[in-house]
Amino acid sequence: MIKGTFFCIDAHTCGNPVRIVTSGHPNLRGHSMSEKRQDFLENHDWIRQGLMFEPRGHDMMSGAFIYPPCSEDADASILFIETSGCLPMCGHGTIGTVTGAIENGLITPKIPGQLTLDVPAGKIQVEYQQQNNKVTAVKLYNVASYLAHQNIVLDIPELGQLVVDVSYGGNYYVIVEPQDNFPGIDQWSAGDILRWSPIVRSVADAVLECIHPQDPTVCGISHVLWTGRPQNLESDAANAVFYGEKAIDRSPCGTGTSARMAQLFAKGLLSKGDTFTHESYIGSQFVGKIEDEVEITTPAGVIKMIKPSIQGWAKVFGKNCITIDDEDPYAFGFTVS
Numbered sequence: 001m002i003k004g005t006f007f008c009i010d011a012h013t014c015g016n017p018v019r020i021v022t023s024g025h026p027n028l029r030g031h032s033m034s035e036k037r038q039d040f041l042e043n044h045d046w047i048r049q050g051l052m053f054e055p056r057g058h059d060m061m062s063g064a065f066i067y068p069p070c071s072e073d074a075d076a077s078i079l080f081i082e083t084s085g086c087l088p089m090c091g092h093g094t095i096g097t098v099t100g101a102i103e104n105g106l107i108t109p110k111i112p113g114q115l116t117l118d119v120p121a122g123k124i125q126v127e128y129q130q131q132n133n134k135v136t137a138v139k140l141y142n143v144a145s146y147l148a149h150q151n152i153v154l155d156i157p158e159l160g161q162l163v164v165d166v167s168y169g170g171n172y173y174v175i176v177e178p179q180d181n182f183p184g185i186d187q188w189s190a191g192d193i194l195r196w197s198p199i200v201r202s203v204a205d206a207v208l209e210c211i212h213p214q215d216p217t218v219c220g221i222s223h224v225l226w227t228g229r230p231q232n233l234e235s236d237a238a239n240a241v242f243y244g245e246k247a248i249d250r251s252p253c254g255t256g257t258s259a260r261m262a263q264l265f266a267k268g269l270l271s272k273g274d275t276f277t278h279e280s281y282i283g284s285q286f287v288g289k290i291e292d293e294v295e296i297t298t299p300a301g302v303i304k305m306i307k308p309s310i311q312g313w314a315k316v317f318g319k320n321c322i323t324i325d326d327e328d329p330y331a332f333g334f335t336v337s
C-alpha cells in the first residue's frame with residue numbers, strides 16, 4: 001500500500017542539499033511552528049524518515065515543507081526536516097527553500113524581494129535578489145543568538161581534554177577551536193571529524209544544560225562546530241559543522257555561523273556592524289553580519305544576544321516525485337554505521 005507521494009524540488013545551498021517538498025503535506029496541529037514541529041515529530045515522522053534517509057536520501061539530506069503563515073504579518077512558514085529530526089532553525093535550508101520557492105512561485109511575497117517567515121525557533125526576515133527568473137542571493141535575518149557556556153573542559157575518551165564553548169544560533173553548538181588535542185580542521189580529515197564529533201556532542205550534552213529561555217522545546221546540543229584555517233584569503237574563518245549521525249555540512253552553516261558570531265561577540269572579538277565571511281569544509285562561503293544587539297530578560301537574569309544576518313546562494317537542480325510505499329522494506333529508510 002502506498003503511504004504517500006511527495007513532489008519535491010531538489011536544490012543545494014553552497015553545496016549542502018535542500019529537498020523542498022511541494023505536495024503531500026500533512027495537516028499539522030498547533031498555532032505556532034514550534035507546536036506544529038512537535039505534532040509532526042509525534043505523528044508524521046515517517047515522511048521525514050522516508051524522504052531523508054537512504055535509499056531516497058543520504059547522510060547529509062535536509063529539506064523543508066512550506067506551510068501557510070502562522071502569524072498575521074508573515075508570508076509563509078517553514079518546517080525543516082533532516083536526518084536528525086526537525087531542526088528549530090536551519091540557515092542553509094532557509095536559503096535553499098526561499099530560492100526554490102520564489103523561482104517556482106510557491107510563495108507570493110507581500111513585498112517583492114522581502115519575506116517574513118515563521119519557523120519553529122521564532123520569526124525570521126529574508127531579503128532576496130533576483131535576475132530574470134533566478135534568485136541570485138538570499139540574506140536571512142536570523143533569530144537572536146547567544147553564547148550559552150564558555151571555557152568548558154570536556155574529557156574525551158582516547159582524545160584527551162578539549163576546552164569548548166557552547167553557543168546558540170537557532171540550534172545549540174559545541175564550538176571547538178584549535179588546541180593541544182585538536183590541530184584545526186585544515187589538519188583533520190572528514191573521517192576524523194566524523195569519528196570524534198558524536199563523542200564530543202554526547203559528552204557535552206551530558207554535562208551542560210542548554211534550554212532556550214523563551215521556548216523549552218528548543219533544547220540540547222545537536223551540532224558540533226570545529227574551526228581552523230580558511231582555504232580562501234578573503235574568508236575571516238572556516239568551520240566544519242557535524243550534524244545528525246554522519247553529516248558534515250557542505251555549506252558554511254547558517255545557524256552555526258550565527259552561533260560563532262555570538263561567541264566571538266561575547267568574547268569581544270566581533271562588534272555590532274561587523275561582517276564575518278565564513279567558509280565551509282569545501283570552501284564555500286556565507287557572509288554573516290552582526291546587525292544588532294538585544295537583551296532578553298529571563299527568570300535567571302538578563303542574557304545579551306546578537307541579531308545576526310547570513311547571506312548566501314542556492315541552486316535548484318532537479319524535480320523529483322518520490323513515493324513512500326510501505327510494501328518496500330526500506331520505505332522508511334536506513335542508515336549504516
Ligand SMILES: O=C(O)[C@H]1NCC[C@@H]1O
Nearest residue numbers: 090091092249253254255
Ligand atoms: O545552515 C544550517 O543552519 C544547517 N546546515 C546543516 C546543519 C545546520 O543545521
